[in-house]
Structure formats: C-alpha cells, structure tokens
Amino acid sequence: MFNCKNVKTIFQREFKSYFDSPVAYVFLVAFLVLIGFLTFGVAMYYERRQANLMPFFFWHPWVYLLLIPAVTMGLWSEERRSGTIELLLTLPITLTEALVGKFLAAWAFIGIALGLTFPVVATTAWLGDPDGGAVFCGYFGSLLLAGACVAIGVFASALSRSQVIGFVIALAICFLMLIIGFDPVINAVANWGVPSKIVDAVASCSLMQHYDAMRRGVVDLADIGYYVGVMVFMLAAAKLVTERGK
Amino acid sequence: MLKVKNLKKSFGSFQAVKGISFEVGKGEVLGFLGPNGAGKSTTMRMITGFLPPSDGTAEICGHDILLDPVGAKSCIGYLPENAPSYRTMTVTDFLTFIAKVRGFTGAEVKSKVEAALEKAQLTTVRGQTIETLSKGFRQRTCFAQAIIHDPKVLIMDEPTDGLDPNQKFVVRKMIREMAEDKAIIVSTHILEEVDAVCTRALIIAHGEIKADGTPNELRAKDPSGELDVVFRKLTMNGEEAANV
Numbered sequence: 344m345f346n347c348k349n350v351k352t353i354f355q356r357e358f359k360s361y362f363d364s365p366v367a368y369v370f371l372v373a374f375l376v377l378i379g380f381l382t383f384g385v386a387m388y389y390e391r392r393q394a395n396l397m398p399f400f401f402w403h404p405w406v407y408l409l410l411i412p413a414v415t416m417g418l419w420s421e422e423r424r425s426g427t428i429e430l431l432l433t434l435p436i437t438l439t440e441a442l443v444g445k446f447l448a449a450w451a452f453i454g455i456a457l458g459l460t461f462p463v464v465a466t467t468a469w470l471g472d473p474d475g476g477a478v479f480c481g482y483f484g485s486l487l488l489a490g491a492c493v494a495i496g497v498f499a500s501a502l503s504r505s506q507v508i509g510f511v512i513a514l515a516i517c518f519l520m521l522i523i524g525f526d527p528v529i530n531a532v533a534n535w536g537v538p539s540k541i542v543d544a545v546a547s548c549s550l551m552q553h554y555d556a557m558r559r560g561v562v563d564l565a566d567i568g569y570y571v572g573v574m575v576f577m578l579a580a581a582k583l584v585t586e587r588g589k
Numbered sequence: 590m591l592k593v594k595n596l597k598k599s600f601g602s603f604q605a606v607k608g609i610s611f612e613v614g615k616g617e618v619l620g621f622l623g624p625n626g627a628g629k630s631t632t633m634r635m636i637t638g639f640l641p642p643s644d645g646t647a648e649i650c651g652h653d654i655l656l657d658p659v660g661a662k663s664c665i666g667y668l669p670e671n672a673p674s675y676r677t678m679t680v681t682d683f684l685t686f687i688a689k690v691r692g693f694t695g696a697e698v699k700s701k702v703e704a705a706l707e708k709a710q711l712t713t714v715r716g717q718t719i720e721t722l723s724k725g726f727r728q729r730t731c732f733a734q735a736i737i738h739d740p741k742v743l744i745m746d747e748p749t750d751g752l753d754p755n756q757k758f759v760v761r762k763m764i765r766e767m768a769e770d771k772a773i774i775v776s777t778h779i780l781e782e783v784d785a786v787c788t789r790a791l792i793i794a795h796g797e798i799k800a801d802g803t804p805n806e807l808r809a810k811d812p813s814g815e816l817d818v819v820f821r822k823l824t825m826n827g828e829e830a831a832n833v
Contacts, residue, residue, distance in 0.1 A: 344659065352689040356675070363677040426673035430734070433637040434690045435663040589640060 349436040353444025354451070357418070361452050370414060374456045377406050382463060394471020399463050400481040400558035404521050404551055407453075407492045412513035414452060415496025416506040418445045419585060423504035428589070438585060442578055446497050453489040457482065477560030484557025487570040491550055492517050494577035501581040501588070517550070520573075524549020590615055590772035591636070591742050595645035598631050598796075605631045607796040608645065613742075613772040618764065620787035620804075621776035624824050628796040629776040630670055633746050636774075637667045650741050663691070666740035670747050672731035676720035680711055680730050683719060687734040701737050709733035710759065725756035732760065736767065743773045749782065761785045780816050783807075794824035 361367040378399070382388050386398030422428040431441055467473045492513075499513035500506075522528050524546045533542050546552050550573070553566040591613040598606040606628040613619045623629045634640040636647045638658045646653055652660035675683055684702045693701050706712050709729040714722055719730055728748065735743060748764070749757040764773065764786045775786060783790050783804050790807055792800040800807055800823055804816065811819045 348692075349690060352686065356678075356686050359682075360675070360677060425676070426669065426671055427675060429634070429639050429669040430667075430673050430731075433639050433662060433665070433667045433669070434687070435659045435692070436690055437659065586641075 344437065346436070346440060349440040350444045350447070353436070353441050354448045357445050357448030358451055361414075361448075367452070370410060370452075371456055371459065374406065374410055375459055377410075378402060378460055379463075381406070394467050394473050396463065396467055396473065396478055396481055397558070399460070400485060403485045403558075404488060404554060407489055408514065408517050408521060411449075411453060411489065411492040412496050412499065412510045412517065415449050415493055415500050415513060416509035417500065418449060418497055418509075419500040419581070420504050420506045420509045423588075424506075428585075432589070438582055442497065442582055442585070446494060446574075446578060449496065450490050450493045453493060454486060457485060457489065474560065480560045480562050481558045483562065484554050484566070487557070487567065488550055488554045491520075491570050491573040491577075494574040494581075495520070498577045498581040498584065501584045520548075520550045522549075522551075524551030524553075524555075590650055591774070592648040593632075593636060593645075594647065596632060596635050596642050596647065597644040598628075598635060598640065599643045605796055606635070606642075609793070609796075609798055610645075611791060611798065611801065613774060615741075615772055616769060616788075618768045618773045618775060618786050618788050620783045620790035621774055621793065622778065622780070622783065622790055622820065623776075623793040624778060627793045627824065629793060630746055632793070633667075633744055633774070633776055637665055637744055638662050663738070664741050666735035666738065666743045668731050668735045668743075668745040668748055670750070672728045672748075674719050674727065674731050674734070677718060679716055679718050680706070680722075680733075681715045683730065684733055684737060688737055691738040693738070705733040705737040708736060708763065725752055725759075728752060728756070728760065732763065741771060743767065743771050745774070746776045747778070748775060749777070749779065780820060783816060792820060792823050799823040 361370075381402040382399045386401060388398050391398065419428070422431060432438060464473075464478060467478075495516045496509070496513040499516065500509040502512060503509060529542055529546050533539060553569045556563060556566055593609060593611050596606055596609045597604070609628075609632055611619075621629050621633070631640065635642045636649070636654065638654045638661060641655070646655050647661075648654070649661040650664040652664060654661040675686075678686070681702060684705055685698055688698045688701045691701075706715055709732050711726065711729055711733055714726055719727060722730065732745075732748065735745070745764070749760050752760065761782070764775065767773070768786075768788075775782065777783075787804060789801070789803055791798055792807070800810065800819070807819055808814045808816055811822060
C-alpha cells in the first residue's frame with residue numbers, strides 16, 4: 344500500500360524544514376557562486392566564443408559531489424539523533440512513504456538551485472542562438488544526475504546517527520560512481536592493460552557516462568532508466584538499513 | 590482494546606523481553622512499572638510498531654500490528670520517551686503536520702489542532718518554535734500530538750519524567766481526564782504515579798511480568814503494605830536484594 348497523500352505531507356515538512364534555518368540560503372548561494380565561478384572563470388565561457396552551455400553543464404557532477412551530501416546528510420541521521428524517528432515511524436505511514444517524501448523534498452530543493460541558474464541560459468541566449476533542445480537535455484540530465492546523488496545521500500544518511508558520517512559516505516559513493524566513468528580515469532585504467540570490455544562495463548555503471556550523453560543533447564531511454572534504477576536501488580537499500588537500524 | 594500476545598524481543602544474544610502478554614480495556618489506565626532496563630520501552634516500541642518483535646504480536650482495536658501496521662497505528666496515540674519533536678517547527682506547524690499525517694484534511698486539520706492546543710494548554714506558546722520551549726511545554730507538545738486524533742489507545746513512555754511537581758500535576762490531570770473512553774498505558778519508574786493515575790499496574794523486571802493487579806492488590810503482596818517494598822521485592826534479583 345502506497346499513499347501519495349502521506350508522501351506529500353512528509354515532502355512538505357521536509358522541504359519547508361530546509362528554509363527554517365539559514366542552511367537553505369547558504370547552500371543556494373554556495374551552489375550559484377561555485378557554478379558561476381567554474382563556468383565563467385575556470386571553463387573560460389566568454390573566451391570560447393561559442394553560444395552553448397557545454398562549459399556550464401560540464402561542472403555539474405563535481406558541484407553535486409560536494410554539495411548534495413550536505414543537503415542529504417541530516418535526512419535520517421537527524422531523525423535518529425533527536426529520537427523523532429520513533430515518532431515518525433509510529434505514525435500511520437509506511438517507511439517507504441517516509442523515504443520517498445524525504446527523497447523528493449531534497450531532490451526538489453536541488454531542482455530549485457538548478458532553476459536559479461537561469462541567468463546563465465539568459466546570458467547565452469543574449470550572446471548568441473543556443474540550441475534550445477540541447478539546453479533542455481542538459482538540464483534534464485543534470486536533474487536526473489542530482490536525483491541519483493540525492494538517493495545515494497538518503498542511503499548514506501540512513502547508515503548512522505552522525506551527520507558527518509552521512510556526509511562522508513555519500514561523498515565517497517558519489518565520487519566513486521563519478522570517477523569510474525571519467526574519461527581521464529578510463530584512459531588511465533585502459534593503459535594499465537585492463538581488457539577494454541571490463542573497462543567499458545564498469546564505466547557504463549558510472550553516473551558520469553550517462554550524464555555525458557545528455558549534456559551533449561542526446562536523451563536515451565536507457566540513460567533515464569539507469570538513473571531511475573540508481574534511485575530505486577538506493578532508496579530500497581536505505582529502507583533496508585533503516586529497518587535494521589531501528 | 591489492546592491485546593498483547595507473548596511479545597518477545599532479542600538484541601543479539603540478549604533477550605530484552607521474554608514473552609509478555611496482557612490486555613487493556615476501555616476505561617483502564619495501566620501503569621507499566623519497572624526499573625530502568627526492565628524492558629518497558631522495548632515492549633511499548635513493539636506495541637506501537639516501531640520495533641518488530643522477535644516473536645508474538647499485539648492487537649490494537651482488532652488490527653494486528655504485524656499484519657495491518659497502518660490500521661493499528663491509526664488507533665494509537667504514542668508519546669515516546671523524552672518526548673521527541675521537530676524542534677525548528679512552531680507548535681502549531683508541528684501539530685498541523687501530525688494532523689495531516691493522521692489523515693485529516695481541510696478545516697478538520699485546523700479544528701483538531703485547536704482542540705489539541707486547548708487540551709494540552711499550549712495556546713500561549715502556539716507560535717513559538719519548539720526549541721525555545723521549556724521541557725514541560727515540549728512534553729505537552731508531544732502529548733498534544735499523541736491525542737490530536739482522539740485515539741482509542743494511548744501509550745505514554747515516562748510522560749512525567751524530568752518534570753517539576755506543577756508540570757507533573759498538569760500531565761496527570763490530563764491523563765485522568767481522558768481515561769474514561771480510552772485504554773491507556775503509562776510506563777514509569779515513579780511509584781507515586783500509580784496512585785496518581787493508574788487503575789491497574791503491571792510490574793515488569795528482566796523482561797518478564799512479575800505482578801499484575803490493582804494498586805491495592807499489589808500492596809497486599811507484602812505485609813508492610815507499601816508499594817515500593819513490593820516493587821523492590823519483585824524487581825531486584827537475590828544478589829541485589831542482599832546488598833540492600
């Protein structure tokens with residue numbers, strides 16, 4: 344039994360709780376400053392003299408790597424630390440509803456941060472004529488990538504009552520899942536003599552590879568399926584861990 | 590209203606609850622007495638569906654907590670130990686959240702929240718965030734969430750622990766006022782609570798029920814007629830008793 348109304352209620356509480364403290368605003372500012380600096384400063388957006396968002400989308404995985412664990416680290420660990428997990432799980436809701444509500448709230452929060460990057464799109468549109476489809480695909484891919492990182496963060500947060508541990512584990516898993524599909528790493532591993540089939544198989548499990556296609560403007564159902572799969576898997580793992588850790 | 594059937598709980602090789610069975614009917618306030626570590630909280634957590642039992646089950650208003658957890662939980666109001674709540678929320682927002690999870694919608698949410706604020710005497714602090722409240726108010730806020738849906742079964746884990754005498758008086762008064770049409774369990778290790786609110790008491794130690802009866806029946810178990818003597822006799826093992 345899955346009651347969407349319960350998910351909505353949990354979602355609303357979690358989402359609002361981000362804005363109950365300065366955390367949300369600090370995060371949003373940090374996210375936008377970092378993305379802006381990497382796009383315009385490091386990736387030389389203007390110097391490239393091309394009206395597209397490739398340098399913008401390129402940095403998203405690395406910014407998510409750093410900031411998403413900070414958003415998700417308290418989702419379960421804080422419930423455990425403060426004892427509210429006992430209150431929450433004795434209400435007439437299922438653990439799955441609570442998990443999905445929390446996950447969607449964190450994902451929606453990242454979605455807002457992503458939405459606030461619209462000035463980058465506006466700048467590009469003002470300077471030239473970017474491909475609208477490619478821009479949409481880039482944002483869509485970035486949102487899916489964020490969803491997968493959030494699900495990993497939910498799982499990591501469920502592992503312990505310490506937010507720090509939740510942060511570090513989420514960061515470690517996300518880093519591993521990104522790096523195994525990062526071109527310089529793939530090339531280095533291939534040069535060590537590892538068979539290309541194995542390298543390709545491992546790389547295909549990476550968050551990065553599936554994002555790469557989308558940020559270039561190609562949306563494949565298999566890529567969408569991959570991200571949905573990661574989210575479902577991580578939430579199922581979080582459920583198992585929460586049930587065992589009560 | 591509440592049937593507990595042979596509940597057992599083990600954590601690894603340690604058996605915290607060793608087969609507890611009892612029933613609580615409408616109008617009864619059952620005192621769940623026992624020293625720290627006796628298994629009171631573990632038993633309550635199993636009854637409320639937070640912990641899965643190793644064996645046995647509980648039936649709340651006809652709903653089995655293992656087979657129909659959502660149905661069973663909707664009949665229970667639960668005040669966990671230490672009265673946890675979301676501290677960054679205001680009292681009203683917190684109760685509104687609980688009312689919505691409890692299935693109320695529209696104007697009903699507001700009326701339930703108002704009634705709970707009134708019953709728990711929280712109207713003066715309704716707009717304050719919970720983290721700014723004193724312990725007594727925090728306890729009452731959690732108490733308000735437990736009664737917001739007018740549950741048939743009310744379970745409270747040490748509801749007066751750490752409160753000053755005035756706050757204890759208020760909480761006990763609220764329990765007595767609600768006792769008429771509910772089955773209530775109050776866990777405590779404060780013996781004066783038994784006389785203050787309970788119609789029946791159950792003494793538990795080392796994960797087992799040691800005695801079950803009205804306060805007077807329990808007193809009759811020792812010639813002194815004092816509840817604390819009976820409590821010590823039943824809950825201390827031989828070695829502990831010898832050292833007293």
